[in-house]
Amino acid sequence: MATRGGFSSRLGFIAAAAGSAVGLGNIWGFPFEVGQGGGAAFVVIYLAFCFILCFPVMATEIAIGRKTEKNPVGAFTALGYKKWNWVGKMGIVAGVLILSFYNVIAGWAFGYIFEMASSNFGIADQFGEYTTKIFKVGGYGLLFMATTAFVVSKGISGGIEKAAKLLMPALILMILTMVVYSLTLPNAIDGIKFYLVPDFSKINGSVIYNALGQAFFSLSLGMGALITYGSYVNKKENIVTATALITLADVGIAFIAGLMIFPLIGFMSGGTMEGAAGGPGLIFVTLPQIFGTIGGTLGTIVGTLFFVLLCFAALTSTVSLLEVPVAYVVDEMQVRRKRAVWIMAGIIFVVGIPSLLGFGYSEFFSTAFTTFKEGGTDTDFLSFIASVANDSILPLGGCMIAFFAAHIWKKENLDEELAQGAPNYKGSFLQKYMNFAVGYLAPIVLGTLFVLTVLFKFFGISII
């Protein structure tokens, strides 16, 4: 049998996994969740989830992947627990759903590169109209999906790893330049206050559920993306250090994205921070307005750069999302990689069409989901899918993966795999914490939050 391929170096794996984590979730999702969650209080809860709960789940996913060298479904079977492979199947469904809507947003962002490059800052006021031009934005989406498929079809070291090593440093450089610029604007300080000084009276159930969903989504957890990437990792690698670096990169870039955007909103609103709660449209409306105020060639350059950056970040994530179902089909159904890639990409694009239509083009997909009770508001199709996949399936998947690893596969085996390549792991404080977190904390907290989220989002029942 042909080999499955693998990452060629330690840096390659970390770049690819960090590339998966860093994406629209950081630059588009995080600021709008912070805005809607009332600012710094959301940030505090989000950070707590990332380090206390998500870190152990990430190390566990990578360990399961490396141990079995399999996709998320095959991994459970390979460990001898075929009955558990529904967790992997659920992850693959989540991956398909997430990529289906993710690609729609990536398509918008892709189109914005050309709008900005032609100094069309007025697009800010026409965003509502822009999203209804489905042949235009759908066409950009199709191109984006094709680019993703192209990278994935080149394989692990030749495609995914190469792209990540090139795109990630470029992204970091661009975003830091933007932060420096935005911090020098008048009223930047009001943005920083909103972002960093917490007002805990703003915390409620919905803030907590969204922070959890956002943490899982941003770290690419709960659906086996990191089981899949883990399956291409060398046995000599130190999983624990890699997990730390990936988490820090992801949280760090989300944090910096906030440092870039909130000062801009401070500037734009004259310090009132009005518009911070702009929701999913935030970066597509507020930012172009700002680029317009900068004006001239500089405005055009900064605006274009920003959306190029956003597309880079999105691409290293869509690649990992597509890799999950592709690895499944390649491993389990013996389909050739190239074939699997293009078929899956096609199917997922089609699954994304209702999300594409749900921003004004189709009344039905834009508002027909009124019976869906997310806090009692009307919901479009994309938000509905995001609530199902990000906020519900991912935490449930994380809960099941942790429970499985500690109690079914057994924590001794998990310890053994994590200790490979990490000589000081055994007996360390971290090992004790991991045992506690994977065995008890994560299953209990994630299980509880999953139930509360579903009750609240789908049945309108609010317990906290």
Ligand code: PHE
């Ligand atoms: N983490 C990615 C982002 O923040 C999205 C993603 C979710 C990627 C799940 C893979 C798996 O944009």
